[in-house]
Amino acid sequence: MTAANAADPDDGPGGAGGGAPPPAAPAGGRAAGDDIVAGVVRQWYAVRPDVDTGPMEIIGRINRCAALLQQAEDAPLRHAGLNRAEFDVLGTLRRTGHELTPGELARETFSSGAAVTKRLKQLGERGLVERRADTRDRRVVLVRLTDAGRALVDALLPEQLSYEAAVLSGVEAGRRDDLARLLGELLVQLEGRLGLPRG
Amino acid sequence: MTAANAADPDDGPGGAGGGAPPPAAPAGGRAAGDDIVAGVVRQWYAVRPDVDTGPMEIIGRINRCAALLQQAEDAPLRHAGLNRAEFDVLGTLRRTGHELTPGELARETFSSGAAVTKRLKQLGERGLVERRADTRDRRVVLVRLTDAGRALVDALLPEQLSYEAAVLSGVEAGRRDDLARLLGELLVQLEGRLGLPRG
DNA sequence: GCCATATCTTTTACGAGTGAAACACCTGTT
DNA sequence: AACAGGTGTTTCACTCGTAAAAGATATGGC
DSSP: GGGGGGSSSGGGGOOOTTOOSSSSTTTTTTOTTOOOOOOHHHHHHHOOOOOOOOHHHHHHHHHHHHHHHEEEEEEEEHHHTTHHHHHHHHHHHHHHHHHOOOOOOHHHHOOOHHHHHHHHHHHHHTSSSEEOOSSSSSSSHHHHHHHHHHHHHHHHHHHHHHHHHHHHHHHHHHHHHHHHHHHHHHHHHHHHHHHHGGO | OOOOOOSSSSGGSSSSSOOOOOSSOOOOOOOOOOOOOHHHHHHHHHHHHHSHHHHHHHHHHHHHHHHHHHHHTTHHHHHHOOOOOHHHHHHHHHHHHHBBBBHHHHHHHHSSSHHHHHHHHHHHHSSSSSEEOOSSSOOOOEEOOOOHHHHHHHHHEEEHHHHHHHHHHTTHHHHHHHHHHHHHHHHHHHHHHSSGGGG
8 A cells, every 4th residue: 555656646747657658649549560558558648648557568468468368379278178277287297297285286376276176176087187195194185197197298288389389479589588588577576576475 | 270380399409499498407496586487497398308488488477477467466446346357347438538339348358248248237336337328229338437437447547557566666667668568569469360360 | 182273175155257149129132 | 111131239058266164184282
């Protein structure tokens, strides 16, 4: 609540927060080479020029990208009857190389324990993962990939990645590296700011 | 389907697609200053060094950022009893400045018509939007903000934006601009590649 | 040894989104 | 005028995720 009210609406046009005003303005319409968010920002500037829309240019774009990607990105997975979340569980087990508990899987895949339980049930019924009780602590369940699960991940991973590579291929290689680096910086900050409550 | 299989798994280690292998490798563990995705990439490199994890560094990070943001970003909204999606509808009506149909709202907010119908029902019950039938074409419904709805958006928008600004403040200003620009480039590509089917 | 407390997993109740079907209406053709 | 086909909105059945409660087990103080 502290800094949240820092940018009052009567900040005054021109000195709005720190972001430069959007370039010119095709009357709120959309210019060639612009993405959706640029148009949105211009519309806001037309009706509320006092407000600093800077954050939208990052957060809005991340949300749009994530939405677009999630709608289409999973084509190779869907083909195998999996969704992103299920593949995420399988992939986590594969890349760590050892058994994990449902709690660890939940933390690793950013979802609730309940969601993991559901997914494990389905993946178990399909013979892709196995559960066994921990001998030391019988509250704990240990989950591992079956041979079939491992084979499926290994087959799907390159397909999925090359599909993703195709999706990204419209951006020049050097800029992809820049983008990855900057997203990494942002993610570190977000983890610190928003992820701490879990520690 | 065309270019999607371009990067075959037997691309050969060292020449994997275009991404450099992850730096050294703390045994799959996590180094200081690294984000979660960097650790994930290293784990993959340890068990499947033949695979080009480049796309993960962008898509994985975007997904993580979006997940983290969505969990916490909405603090000021939640305080007003709204969620992101509802605020998105109100904001769209506010920034365009005129009445919109449910279909237009669906396209604008990236969601299904059914979802928009539900939201409009709730927002209508709370007195934030009004529907009226189009006089020309009676299939069409026109939605507009009530005075209360407009006042709520105008009050919430600066709060929400300065909250978002605080979340982003850990990244240096110049880098935020770079990030916004690169995300814009990516978004243009994604819109072209993944958004075309709707046209 | 026993109890209070904490931790891990699963179950339950519910909210939100989606695709497909249903419904209402328009428009051009015959 | 009637009809076929198209478009816009809503309803329906379903999936998926979550928070909170329940169930099972460990652990430390007495």
